[in-house]
Amino acid sequence: MNLNQYDLIVVLGPTASGKTSFAARLAYELDGEVISADSRQVYRQMDIGTGKDYADYQVEGSRVPYHLVDILEPGERYHVYAFQQDFLKVYRDIHQRHRMPVLCGGTGLYIESVLKGYRLLHVPPEPGLRKELARKSLEELQQMLFSFNLNLHNTTDLTTHKRIIRAIEIARYYASHPEEDIEYPRIRPFIFGIRYDRPAQRRMITKRLKDRLESGLVEEVMHLMDKGLTRPDLEYYGLEYRYVVRYLEGELDYEQMFSQLNTAIHQFAKRQMTWFRRMQRNGFVIQWLDGHMSMDQKLERARQLLSGD
Numbered sequence: 049m050n051l052n053q054y055d056l057i058v059v060l061g062p063t064a065s066g067k068t069s070f071a072a073r074l075a076y077e078l079d080g081e082v083i084s085a086d087s088r089q090v091y092r093q094m095d096i097g098t099g100k101d102y103a104d105y106q107v108e109g110s111r112v113p114y115h116l117v118d119i120l121e122p123g124e125r126y127h128v129y130a131f132q133q134d135f136l137k138v139y140r141d142i143h144q145r146h147r148m149p150v151l152c153g154g155t156g157l158y159i160e161s162v163l164k165g166y167r168l169l170h171v172p173p174e175p176g177l178r179k180e181l182a183r184k185s186l187e188e189l190q191q192m193l194f195s196f197n198l199n200l201h202n203t204t205d206l207t208t209h210k211r212i213i214r215a216i217e218i219a220r221y222y223a224s225h226p227e228e229d230i231e232y233p234r235i236r237p238f239i240f241g242i243r244y245d246r247p248a249q250r251r252m253i254t255k256r257l258k259d260r261l262e263s264g265l266v267e268e269v270m271h272l273m274d275k276g277l278t279r280p281d282l283e284y285y286g287l288e289y290r291y292v293v294r295y296l297e298g299e300l301d302y303e304q305m306f307s308q309l310n311t312a313i314h315q316f317a318k319r320q321m322t323w324f325r326r327m328q329r330n331g332f333v334i335q336w337l338d339g340h341m342s343m344d345q346k347l348e349r350a351r352q353l354l355s356g357d
Contacts, residue, residue, distance in 0.1 A: 054238045059152040061242035062317040064252045069104040071152035072112045078148045081113040085153025092118045096265045097288035128161050156323035165232030171221040181213045244339040287312045
């Protein structure tokens with residue numbers, strides 16, 4: 049394979065698509081290292097709910113190096129600015145060691161932020177603005193954000209008032225501080241995507257949720273609560289934590305929790321694919337691999353594509 053024209057391999061896909069195991073196998077073949085683009089796997093002690101599977105990085109008796117997993121304590125906040133900073137440090141370090149970085153994840157905002165080189169600005173909070181915006185509906189907030197026309201976000205990661213208010217805060221800051229634009233390295237990526245047909249994806253999501261619950265997801269949330277994390281803290285960390293804490297506080301019974309969480313994850317996977325299709329419309333070339341293929345078949349197809357066949 050001639051990889052001289054690429055300086056980053058990207059593996060993306062919706063939740064439960066098996067992208068991490070494929071990325072690790074591909075990194076093993078390319079003498080590379082995996083960089084996680086997952087907004088939740090950065091947290092320690094949050095393994096089941098965030099879908100970590102450390103076994104994915106074990107390939108033929110060797111551990112494929114991975115980065116940006118387990119770097120923060122529960123209770124901390126992580127955002128796209130911090131991810132960009134962390135990504136660039138790891139990306140440059142991997143290249144300095146003459147290895148290939150393989151970016152893997154399903155957080156479209158994080159992936160696109162490094163591929164498009166979103167401006168690297170640290171945006172301070174505006175308490176007054178937050179108080180003013182808190183009175184507006186989600187639809188009003190979305191209209192306000194899109195009026196800035198900065199092409200920084202879309203509704204995939206803007207499903208709560210808190211997140212969209214933060215996005216408006218960032219957009220306002222960008223609009224008023226153009227002089228703080230920071231040069232971003234030009235990245236030449238090759239992008240793989242893994243996808244299944246809709247019925248198969250739904251079956252896999254439901255099965256994985258059952259497996260996570262049987263593996264101790266509820267106990268993991270209880271442990272985090274025992275450590276002092278509040279309900280707002282846990283709801284910030286995503287769907288699994290949001291619904292399980294509602295179950296633990298008696299708002300939902302177990303069957304309601306499972307049913308509502310399962311539906312929410314299906315909807316989230318659909319939004320992820322909407323994001324990736326938008327990336328394609330905006331000029332990104334994604335080489336989609338059929339998730340039903342065996343690992344060997346995926347790797348062989350990847351070799352062909354990277355060789356230009």
